[in-house]
Amino acid sequence: MISVIVGLGNPGDEYKKTRHNVGFLLLDALAQREGVRFNYDAKFKADVSKCVIGNSMVRLIKPQTFMNKSGLSVSAYAKYYSVQPENVMIVHDELDLEPGIVRLKKGGGHGGHNGLRDIIAHLSSKEFYRLRLGVGHPGDRNKVVNYVLKAPSKADNVLIEAAMDRAIEKIPGICAGDIQSVMQSLHTD
Secondary structure: OEEEEEOOOOHHHHHHOOOOHHHHHHHHOOOOOOOOOOOEEOOOOOEEEEEOOOOOEEEEEOOOOHHOOOOHHHHHHHHEEEEEEEEEEEEEEEOOOOOOOEEEEOOOOOOOOOOHHHHHHHOOOOOOEEEEEOOOOOOOOOHHHHHHOOOOHHHHHHHHHHHHHHHHHHHHOOOOOOHHHHHHHHOOO
16 A cells, blocks of 8 residues: 655756656645645655545655655655555656656666656665656657756647546555556556
8 A cells, every 4th residue: 555655856936847847746736636735844855745545644745855866855754654665656757658648667777767766775675656657758868857857848738737637546546555457547548
């Protein structure tokens, strides 16, 4: 069962609508749907909230350390609440998926994603879930940094928002531990 959902992004208005911030955007939409607000907690260096999804208390975290240091917040939170990596789901942008595609997986490498790299290093584990939101790839690895730190086109944004809506619909099943059927549903969309 998932008891902590972490949305990855960068703090600050200049990053708010960028591809790299889809994790923050999804958590903001989830919090709004659940009627909860985020508050900054200095001991975690993160905006935090909690809500009941299904029958479970779920904690929501948006690290405010910038993407490359996300592991600091995630590991501090996991240690404080004695949460195992397999009970954590990270929501992040995925270059290897086209806009509009959402996938769920457990474990694996960081795939070049610096936020995931830092989380793996700080948790000393890869065994957390990842809700991967496709943002597409610029076609040249030298253009990736610029690409993820810019807002998507209007057409891509429509697809990304639709994927976030589908992902949010699946979160109750994910939190309840119905992982296989959620994976099957998302992967056949």
